[in-house]
Amino acid sequence: MVLLTPGPCMTSETVRQAAALPDLNHRDPEYAQVARDVRGALGRLGQGHKPYVIGGNGTMAMEAMVASCIEKGPCLVVSNGFYAERFVRIFQAHGIEHELMWFPWDSPWDMAKIERALEDGEFEAVLATHHETSTGRLNPISELAEVAGATGTTLLVDAVSSLGGEELSLAGIDAVCCTSNKCLHGLPGVAFVLLEPSFAVRIESFAPRTFSLHLP
Numbered sequence: 001m002v003l004l005t006p007g008p009c010m011t012s013e014t015v016r017q018a019a020a021l022p023d024l025n026h027r028d029p030e031y032a033q034v035a036r037d038v039r040g041a042l043g044r045l046g047q048g049h050k051p052y053v054i055g056g057n058g059t060m061a062m063e064a065m066v067a068s069c070i071e072k073g074p075c076l077v078v079s080n081g082f083y084a085e086r087f088v089r090i091f092q093a094h095g096i097e098h099e100l101m102w103f104p105w106d107s108p109w110d111m112a113k114i115e116r117a118l119e120d121g122e123f124e125a126v127l128a129t130h131h132e133t134s135t136g137r138l139n140p141i142s143e144l145a146e147v148a149g150a151t152g153t154t155l156l157v158d159a160v161s162s163l164g165g166e167e168l169s170l171a172g173i174d175a176v177c178c179t180s181n182k183c184l185h186g187l188p189g190v191a192f193v194l195l196e197p198s199f200a201v202r203i204e205s206f207a208p209r210t211f212s213l214h215l216p
Helices: 011-017 029-045 056-068 082-094 113-117 141-151 198-206
Strands: 050-055 075-080 098-103 126-130 154-158 175-179 189-194
Touching: 029 050, 029 189, 050 056, 056 082, 056 154, 056 175, 056 189, 056 198, 075 082, 075 113, 082 126, 082 141, 082 154, 082 175, 098 113, 113 141, 126 141, 189 198
Parallel strands: 075 098, 075 126, 126 154, 154 175
Antiparallel strands: 050 189, 175 189
């Protein structure tokens, strides 16, 4: 069988064989070592960002990132596709003040417009999707990181369908979410958020919005 969908992705025979090994108790030392190995690999993938592993899918990682990494808002969502628009639904579910800067799905971002919005200093964070599966477009996250850094705005990125497969510098990105079953070609059910170390410390003082998806 060949999957012709945006995801889940095809997995190799090696991955499937690894999943067929005997069960491990989560308190078993061997399981703990596997968990350490996974976190270590994600740390290397994350270019020094601190990994937080979640049992769930990419949308859960997006929600964990939003719920944990926003103190009060308001926030700016930059969208030119379906998955950035999903951020809006997450903000609505948590009652966090936000604004959508919408661009047509077949158009690039207007960086000058984004910069003007962030220069006003109103927004706590700006959120965007790196690779929009809905169109296949790769958005210029590094340019957005420069603008966010210059305006003192937190930058949260959905890289669910790009991290590990497309070139993406995490310099200037405070948090990025991803999942196992896209470019990493793992099995579904594991997602993660990578936090810039000093930002990870900062959000420890934020009031929890959720119980099981609160990253700190």
